[in-house]
Amino acid sequence: xxxxxxxxxxxxxxxxxxxxxxxxxxxxxxxxxxxxxxxxxxxxxxxxxxxxxxxxxxxxxxxxxxxxxxxxxxxxxxxxxxxxxxxxxxxxxxxxxxxxxxxxxxxxxxxxxxxxxxxxxxxxxxxxxxxxxxxxxxxxxxxxxxxxxxxxxxxxxxxxxxxxxxxxxxxxxxxxxxxxxxxxxxxxxxxxxxxxxxxxxxxxxxxxxxxxxxxxxxxxxxxxxxxxxxxxxxxxxxxxxxxxxxxxxxxxxxxxxxxxxxxxxxxxxxxxxxxxxxxxxxxxxxxxxxxxxxxxxxxxxxxxxxxxxxxxxxxxxxxxxxxxxxxxxxxxxxxxxxxxxxxxxxxxxxxxxxxxxxxxxxxxxxxxxxxxxxxxxxxxxxxxxxxxxxxxxxxxxxxxxxxxxxxxxxxxxxxxxxxxxxxxxxxxxxxxxxxxxx
Numbered sequence: 001x002x003x004x005x006x007x008x009x010x011x012x013x014x015x016x017x018x019x020x021x022x023x024x025x026x027x028x029x030x031x032x033x034x035x036x037x038x039x040x041x042x043x044x045x046x047x048x049x050x051x052x053x054x055x056x057x058x059x060x061x062x063x064x065x066x067x068x069x070x071x072x073x074x075x076x077x078x079x080x081x082x083x084x085x086x087x088x089x090x091x092x093x094x095x096x097x098x099x100x101x102x103x104x105x106x107x108x109x110x111x112x113x114x115x116x117x118x119x120x121x122x123x124x125x126x127x128x129x130x131x132x133x134x135x136x137x138x139x140x141x142x143x144x145x146x147x148x149x150x151x152x153x154x155x156x157x158x159x160x161x162x163x164x165x166x167x168x169x170x171x172x173x174x175x176x177x178x179x180x181x182x183x184x185x186x187x188x189x190x191x192x193x194x195x196x197x198x199x200x201x202x203x204x205x206x207x208x209x210x211x212x213x214x215x216x217x218x219x220x221x222x223x224x225x226x227x228x229x230x231x232x233x234x235x236x237x238x239x240x241x242x243x244x245x246x247x248x249x250x251x252x253x254x255x256x257x258x259x260x261x262x263x264x265x266x267x268x269x270x271x272x273x274x275x276x277x278x279x280x281x282x283x284x285x286x287x288x289x290x291x292x293x294x295x296x297x298x299x300x301x302x303x304x305x306x307x308x309x310x311x312x313x314x315x316x317x318x319x320x321x322x323x324x325x326x327x328x329x330x331x332x333x334x335x336x337x338x339x340x341x342x343x344x345x346x347x348x349x350x351x352x353x354x355x356x357x358x359x360x361x362x363x364x365x366x367x368x369x370x371x372x373x374x375x376x377x378x379x380x381x382x383x384x385x386x387x388x389x390x391x392x393x394x395x396x397x398x399x400x401x402x403x404x405x406x407x408x409x410x411x412x413x414x415x416x417x418x419x420x421x422x423x424x425x426x427x428x429x430x431x432x433x434x435x436x437x438x
Contacts, residue, residue, distance in 0.1 A: 043333050044075045045340060046100035048089075049325075052080035059356045067343045074336050084205065094119045099328040101337045104156075106323045107144030108396035109230065111153050114326060116437070120152040121327040126338045127151055133342055140383070141322040141362030144391055153326040154341050157353075158362035160286045160320035160383045161211055162302040169196060169280045177303040181248075184306045188257040191280050199252065200279035202270035203262040209249065209409040210394045211283065215319035216245035218390035219311040226313065232398040232437040235430040237423060241312060246412060246419030248308075253413050263410050271295070286320070286379045290358020293373055302375065304382060318386035321395070322362050398433045401426060 049060065057080065064076045079100070081089050086104060093099050094117060105111045114120040127134040134142075137155060145153030165177075173191065178184040188198040203209045217226060221241035229235045252258055259265060259279060274282040275295045284292065292300055307315040325344070327337045343349065350366035353359050360367055360380050367380040383389075394402040404425050411417035 048100040106395040108391040110395035155322035155324040155362040200270040202265040202267040214393040316387040321391040
């Protein structure tokens with residue numbers, strides 16, 4: 001009996017030793033919330049986007065889950081930071097070696113600064129090697145992520161800016177969609193005379209007014225002049241159209257066409273004013289059409305920013321831009337990062353984006369009658385038919401120029417600064433930027 005017990009004890013001790021060895025050499029460990037293979041077999045990609053809202057996150061969680069299921073060697077470490085904070089986060093991260101492998105970016109100058117600072121990976125070769133992927137993306141989506149003939153970003157959404165209007169109010173006053181700025185002003189005067197606020201504006205964050213100015217600059221300043229000025233190396237901003245654009249915006253506020261207290265009103269509050277019938281029009285992005293439809297179904301329609309015949313810019317451009325994702329030039333896993341972007345922007349996932357979130361996609365054919373309501377399809381067609389896009393001013397000029405513009409717009413609308421003074425300050429900082437940019 002003693003011999004049996006001794007043998008059993010040795011077996012148990014041996015088994016325990018084996019289990020300890022197996023435990024020490026286990027397949028994974030937790031590091032900062034991300035599961036990583038200790039033997040380096042699993043690739044971890046840090047993915048940063050700007051849609052943390054509970055109504056948006058399920059889409060991204062589904063896409064990540066599906067990607068990981070078909071790519072078991074790749075783990076996506078996803079982080080979402082809201083619209084304003086992500087600008088500061090990216091600014092800090094790009095000065096470190098802790099950059100996300102894949103990160104959100106607006107297009108235009110916002111993206112180009114990452115290129116100039118050698119923080120964005122050139123993905124031209126990857127696109128050219130997969131023509132099916134490249135040809136599935138609208139050129140209007142790729143062009144704003146292109147610099148010196150090289151592509152540095154993949155568009156995820158493409159957006160345009162439109163006035164939505166209350167059909168019942170328009171019908172009651174026999175109003176038609178305006179073709180020109182003069183027509184637009186007549187509509188505002190008619191509504192104001194009947195004690196109806198013509199336009200809801202929430203400028204608590206001044207990007208809202210900046211979207212107006214984006215289109216006004218484009219329509220009032222010659223295209224070649226504007227492109228020269230938006231380039232941080234050559235910007236001067238001396239064309240009189242810039243002051244005129246600010247005057248047009250100021251007149252909308254001075255004449256009482258906006259609601260009172262625009263600088264203390266949020267964009268969400270402006271949405272509610274429109275749904276409540278407290279304002280007849282509201283300037284929104286195409287990606288907001290789904291929200292308007294959910295809250296105001298059957299009661300609205302839309303039109304583009306009216307033409308200004310005397311303006312020296314192209315009157316057939318549309319205010320808007322794509323936004324999307326770039327890959328860090330410091331990533332250790334460029335091929336895997338490109339593979340994830342291909343998956344994220346596949347037609348299947350792009351159609352899901354339209355269906356689940358109502359966001360317009362730059363993937364050809366992703367927005368269609370099977371997954372989008374008619375007004376969203378019409379808005380997408382308007383983007384496709386535009387002769388060009390006027391990219392958001394605050395992301396299409398150097399950040400220092402944008403900061404002067406954004407602060408100046410709030411001062412313009414509260415009456416503390418004139419258009420001439422704002423442009424004087426813009427010219428000063430543009431000159432300073434010229435000396436700083438390589």
